[in-house]
Every structure is written in structure tokens, then in C-alpha cells.
Amino acid sequence: MRYVSTRGQAPVLGFEDVLLTGLARDGGLYLPEAWPTLSAVEIRGLAGRPYAEAAARVLAPYAGGAMSRDELETLLADAYRSFGHAAVAPLKQIGPRHWLLELFHGPTLAFKDYALQAVGRLFDRALARRNQRVTIVGATSGDTGSAAIEALRDRTSVDVFVLFPRGRVSEVQRRQMTTVDAPNVHCIALDGTFDDCQDMVKAMFNDTGFRDEHKLSAVNSINWVRIAVQIAYYAVASVALGAPDKRIAFAVPTGNFGNVFAAYGAKRMGFPIERLILGSNSNDILTRFLASGEMKMEPVVPTYSPSMDIQVSSNFERLLFEVVGRDGARVTELLTRFRKDGRFRLDDEAMGRIRGLFEAHRLDDTGTLEVIRRVHRESGELVDPHTAIGIAAAARSRFDPAVPVISLATAHPAKFGEAIERAVGVRPKPPDRLQGMMTAKERVQDLPNDQKTVKSFIAGRVRR
Numbered sequence: 293m294r295y296v297s298t299r300g301q302a303p304v305l306g307f308e309d310v311l312l313t314g315l316a317r318d319g320g321l322y323l324p325e326a327w328p329t330l331s332a333v334e335i336r337g338l339a340g341r342p343y344a345e346a347a348a349r350v351l352a353p354y355a356g357g358a359m360s361r362d363e364l365e366t367l368l369a370d371a372y373r374s375f376g377h378a379a380v381a382p383l384k385q386i387g388p389r390h391w392l393l394e395l396f397h398g399p400t401l402a403f404k405d406y407a408l409q410a411v412g413r414l415f416d417r418a419l420a421r422r423n424q425r426v427t428i429v430g431a432t433s434g435d436t437g438s439a440a441i442e443a444l445r446d447r448t449s450v451d452v453f454v455l456f457p458r459g460r461v462s463e464v465q466r467r468q469m470t471t472v473d474a475p476n477v478h479c480i481a482l483d484g485t486f487d488d489c490q491d492m493v494k495a496m497f498n499d500t501g502f503r504d505e506h507k508l509s510a511v512n513s514i515n516w517v518r519i520a521v522q523i524a525y526y527a528v529a530s531v532a533l534g535a536p537d538k539r540i541a542f543a544v545p546t547g548n549f550g551n552v553f554a555a556y557g558a559k560r561m562g563f564p565i566e567r568l569i570l571g572s573n574s575n576d577i578l579t580r581f582l583a584s585g586e587m588k589m590e591p592v593v594p595t596y597s598p599s600m601d602i603q604v605s606s607n608f609e610r611l612l613f614e615v616v617g618r619d620g621a622r623v624t625e626l627l628t629r630f631r632k633d634g635r636f637r638l639d640d641e642a643m644g645r646i647r648g649l650f651e652a653h654r655l656d657d658t659g660t661l662e663v664i665r666r667v668h669r670e671s672g673e674l675v676d677p678h679t680a681i682g683i684a685a686a687a688r689s690r691f692d693p694a695v696p697v698i699s700l701a702t703a704h705p706a707k708f709g710e711a712i713e714r715a716v717g718v719r720p721k722p723p724d725r726l727q728g729m730m731t732a733k734e735r736v737q738d739l740p741n742d743q744k745t746v747k748s749f750i751a752g753r754v755r756r
């Protein structure tokens with residue numbers, strides 16, 4: 293399998309290089325040169341298999357010659373061994389034709405563990421084989437950081453620097469990052485928004501001198517392999533509800549468009565996904581875009597769903613590449629305009645392709661609390677604010693009611709206890725393994741939103 297950049301100017305790479313590179317050298321994101329597909333027989337054959345085995349079957353075509361299916365299965369089984377549920381990603385019915393896909397059984401209680409626990413091990417394997425080391429630099433709106441830290445802590449060939457927007461992540465989210473006592477882990481609280489953190493990381497990657505000197509690499513969802521690993525739970529969930537013989541829709545609370553792009557990938561692989569319903573919070577750039585055809589940046593506002601407090605959905609670039617006929621020059625032109633003017637408009641043909649599969653709904657904080665309350669009343673389930681936004685979007689969708697919807701539960705409610713308490717009056721207890729974190733010593737560096745300062749902090753701490 294070979295991978296191409298959405299901007300069309302970076303070298304074509306294989307699986308392992310795409311894994312280690314993250315952002316392409318032309319500023320674009322990597323995608324498979326052609327989507328692999330599974331036949332109906334192969335899809336049917338996933339039914340009833342242990343999660344790691346089914347996931348390895350879905351992921352194997354992406355690894356191409358780099359890893360066999362058996363090697364992948366062993367690695368994935370190890371990645372998910374510590375998860376708190378034997379099904380890894382269990383489905384739970386919450387209403388007629390409405391299911392919840394629980395993706396919070398990993399060590400940091402958000403869906404990002406599903407990809408990162410695998411990606412951390414894939415990094416280790418690739419670096420050991422090549423006798424190399426890397427510096428992971430990542431921006432987080434809350435959940436990526438802790439998931440990356442958990443996946444990479446104490447690894448000798450990797451240093452990890454995580455930038456998060458100071459004061460804009462929940463207390464549990466912050467502590468999950470700052471209380472990890474590992475020599476290769478560094479948390480930076482940046483004076484800015486998540487988009488500032490993301491821009492800072494992009495700027496470091498675009499500084500080729502700095503990037504090469506410190507062997508920068510990324511585990512943000514700009515890293516293709518994260519998306520590829522996430523395709524597995526869409527595949528497994530759709531098979532559980534009857535794929536390839538029954539159609540299915542997914543509702544996905546969306547920030548950086550990474551998770552839902554994995555759903556798109558599952559569809560391209562042959563899974564009968566008929567509809568993708570996006571939920572956004574008040575930072576509703578994608579909802580406005582789907583309605584108007586214009587992508588237009590607005591300032592970020594903090595919400596109860598901080599992992600979606602994003603205006604620039606990085607992974608949208610991948611969908612853009614797909615709907616403009618994989619024309620890298622066109623993607624470059626649109627995104628250069630977006631950088632410069634804060635907006636771009638897409639033609640009707642491309643918008644038609646997007647609207648044929650995606651729809652989007654926005655939910656503000658008041659609505660989010662109402663949905664948490666309603667779901668609790670109707671099903672007894674406590675859902676986190678991000679999950680509630682996806683559920684609300686599913687409820688508002690007027691897509692074919694005969695098609696069942698799976699809403700993604702992207703985080704455990706205890707991660708966002710403050711919002712849950714406001715909604716239903718009780719604070720969910722964090723699972724036992726997180727208790728110690730609430731009193732442990734925090735290690736974090738406050739830094740201004742200034743490239744020079746951040747770069748010199750990193751340069752001073754990278755191990756040679």
C-alpha cells in the first residue's frame with residue numbers, strides 16, 4: 293500500500309514511513325493511493341470474532357507488506373489487553389433503532405486510546421527495527437494528550453511534548469496528562485486556544501531544520517495510521533448490526549474530523565454505511581459549512597465539550613481531497629485561501645458529494661445538559677457532553693428511519709464530571725484506576741504562545 297499527500301507535492305510513502313512522518317512535507321495529510329475494499333464475504337466473516345482479530349483483518353490491507361495480519365493481530369491484542377471490557381468496543385442499545393458504541397474502556401477513558409494504544413506499539417516496533425528515535429509533538433484539546441502520553445510513556449526511543457490550551461481542558465483531562473511521572477513526557481500549558489496549539493505544532497513541522505534536527509513526529513489525528521486503526525470499530529459495530537446485509541448510520545460528535553473520517557474510510561472499504569451524522573457544539577464551523585457551502589472561521593468559544601472546541605478541523609482536508617477528485621493543487625489553493633482570508637467556498641458539485649453522505653447538527657451547552665438529562669431519564673445511561681451532542685444530532689436527523697443509528701460514546705462521563713453534575717445532580721465516580729491522579733503532583737510548564745520560546749523549551753529537553 294502506498295500513500296499520497298492531499299497537497300500532491302510530498303513523496304509517496306509506504307505504511308511505516310507514513311506512521312513515523314505524520315504531516316506530509318508539503319503541509320498535506322497522507323491518504324492511501326487507493327482505498328482497499330473487503331468483499332461481502334470477508335465482511336460477513338468478521339462477525340463474532342474477537343475485537344483484535346477483526347480489527348487486524350480490517351487494518352491489514354493498509355499495512356501492505358509492512359506487517360502481516362498475524363503480526364497485527366498480536367500487536368492489537370496486546371494494545372487492548374488492559375481495556376476495561378472484554379468486547380473492547382461494546383454496543384449498547386439506548387432506544388428503538390438507536391445504539392451507543394462505547395469507546396471509553398481504554399486507560400484514559402476516551403476513544404483516542406483505541407488508536408493510540410496501537411500506534412504507540414507500532415512506533416516502538418518501527419523505531420526498533422530502524423534503530424531510530426523520534427520526538428512526538430502534539431496539540432491536544434484535552435483527550436489526545438493523555439491518550440498519547442499513556443501510549444508512549446517510558447519508551448526509550450520517544451520523547452513526548454504535549455501542548456494544551458491553558459485553562460480550557462477539564463480538571464480530569466489536565467491531571468491525566470500532568471500527573472504522569474515519566475522522564476520522556478513533557479506537558480506545555482500554552483497561553484492560547486486549541487487552534488493556537490495546533491498552529492504551533494504545524495509551524496514546528498513546517499520548519500524543516502527544526503523538524504529534522506529533532507526528528508519530529510506526530511500522533512495527532514493528522515497521522516494517517518490513527519485514522520486507519522479507528523476504521524476497525526466502525527467495521528466491527530456495523531457487522532454486529534448485520535453488515536454487509538443491513539444498512540447502518542453513525543452519529544459522531546466531531547471536532548478535528550478525524551473520528552468521522554475513519555467512518556468514511558469504513559464506507560469506502562465496503563461497509564454499508566449510508567449516513568454520517570455530525571454533531572458539533574457552539575464551535576459549529578462544520579455545521580455552518582454543510583448548510584452554506586462556505587467554510588468560515590469564527591473565534592473559538594469554550595464549551596462543556598472541550599475536545600470539540602475547534603474551528604479548524606484538520607482532517608477535513610482529507611475529505612476535501614476526495615470530493616475535488618483528489619486534485620492536490622485544488623486542495624492547496626482552497627486551504628491557502630482559508631489560511632489567508634479565514635474562508636473558502638466549495639462548488640455545488642463537491643458540496644453535493646459531501647451532502648450525499650454527511651449531515652450536521654449543532655447543540656449549545658444548555659442543549660447538551662438537557663440531552664444528558666433526557667438520556668439518563670429514558671435509558672438510565674450517563675453520557676458525557678461530547679456523546680450527548682452526537683446523540684442529539686442522531687435524534688434530529690431526518691434520514692431514513694428504517695436505518696438504525698449507532699451514536700459514538702467518545703468519552704466516559706467521569707471525565708467531564710462537572711457538566712454531568714450540572715445536568716443530573718450527581719458526579720460520576722472516576723473508575724478506581726484514576727483515583728490516585730486527583731491528588732498526585734502535577735508537572736507542567738506554562739509557556740506563552742510564542743514559537744521561539746516553545747521551540748527552545750523542546751530543544752532543551754529532547755534526549756539525544
Ligand SMILES: *Cc1c(COP(=O)(O)O)cnc(C)c1O
Binds near residue numbers: 403513548551679
Ligand atoms: C477528540 C474527541 C472528539 C472529537 O473527535 P475528532 O476526531 O477530533 O473529530 C469528540 N469527543 C471526545 C471525547 C474526544 O476526545
